[in-house]
Amino acid sequence: MPRTSAARTPRDHADTAEVLEVDHVSVSLGGRQILDNVSFTVGAGEFTGLIGSNGAGKTTLLRVILGLQHPGAGRVLLSGRARRRRTASVGYVPQKVLLDPDTPMRARDLVGLGLDGQRFGMPLPSATRRAKVDEMLKAVDAERFADARIGNLSGGEQQRVLIAHALIARPRLLLLDEPLANLDLRSGQEIIALLHGIAVEHRIAILLSAHEMNALLPVMNRVVYLAGGRAAAGTTDEVVRSDVLTGLYGHHVDVLRVHGRVIVVAGPQFESDDASEPDGHDPIIHVS
């Protein structure tokens, strides 16, 4: 297939620039500061974990990157350029799609829509299109339920289909919103292994949000840690440290490493600080 120079330019350009650059982004919603001067970059093929407790601003940050939320300040660059409206260069995987089991949308249909869902008109049945969809379903190990209705699939199966939907347009960056939240441990590990393989094999950068980082430690190149609207970014060793997280949370935090797992623990003076009491999903554990 002859490649036009227009098609080649962004690819060549991308090898020199970061795939994603979040530059001093701040967002306020309803008078509340959700993100405060957040900056980080993601390089090609990097697996980045976006870690933070519920309400830390993970979803808002992903929405800003996707262009669904306008940042009050700062900017988002994709491969060094401002985001264009209709772009297939960012794939998005929501946690779950709420489809009724009665809805006749098959896994195969949703993956096909990943290819050309933003275009007007009806898709013409073509062997090439079908082959691409089949290939992508195979890549995420979703052939078994290719013809099943989305509404009938389990959380892990839906994740695979949504990942195939996002990947079929060959994005440079894949964003996943809490993909592990609704999955049991084994399905979660399968999804992480699948994503890791994709990142390595196709050099697709992955930014995955989660409130618990331990499952991601073996595959994560970098971490963006969100707390109180502020972010710290770098390798796990650079970020998940007592001094860095203490600065982020604004109160003393200890980081313990036990059998290759990381446990983030609030310091003793935290007990009296009711205002920032974390909820049950917070990675911070009270110790008395």
Next chain:
Amino acid sequence: MHWVFEPGFFSSEPVHVALVIGGIAAVVSAVVGVFTVLRGQSFAGHALTDVSTAGGSGALLVGISPLLGFVGFGLLGAGAMDAIGVQRVRGRDLATGIVLGAATGLAALFLFLDTTSGATTGATQQILFGSIFTLDPSEIPIVVVFSIVAVGMIAALYRPLLLASTDTDLAAARGVPVRLVALGFMAALAVAVGLSALAIGAILSTALLIGPAATALRLTNRIGAALVAAVVIGVGVTWLGVLLSYDSYYWVSDQNAVPVSSLIVGLVFVAYLLSGLPAIRRLTGRRTVMVVTEAEEARLRGQRVSSRAAVRSDGDSPRSRRVL
């Protein structure tokens, strides 16, 4: 055959007009209906029928074709629902309910004025329950134009509409203008409801919109196939309703014919019930089951072989034991 098609069925002009307009209305309602069910907007569809009632009765009051009133008010209602917040899933019921209430009040006023001030004594009957046998052939061109607009809109929006119906954020992340797509769909819905109101009455048009679509969606996993099935079912029940109503004039002596709208709505309901029968579901649903199990089999072939070997070595008949 003469007892199936009573005398004069094929030569009667009112029957011709009823078959043409009813058929077109059924096609548009079925196509738009599939997406209405897919998007979970049946309630919005029903609210638009009430808005259409107000439009149709208002049109009679000023002496223009009810169809223009049905569609005109339907489009205004769709716009109002969008403005109030029908695009937000949580705002949907609220926006729909407010517009529905206002429109029904207006319809009550217009119908009252129709029957008291005008000479149109049958207005309530005509608007609410339809009068497909009294339609003027001159309505056909405008019906055709509206139907092309509505079906053309759905065809143009097909892929973005499917994506936005699956997940709004998923579509918006791909650059689909989600709100514009939703507004376009609501406009097509308003036109479909208007056409259906002309055929079987404003109040009953929900049946032609939702019934064939819901029936088709029970029968197939494919959206394309569901569209075809919904059109076949919609046109089928409409034409069958027209035929039965015509024939009933001859079958029931000393009485009027059974109203065509009641027959069509009754047939829609029967079709929906039939689609739930185990035999019919098995017939159309088998393909999916096969696909899944075949793939399962391929994946588990190793285990399958070893378990078969185990059965064989057990040997439940003397002969098999001897052979092995």
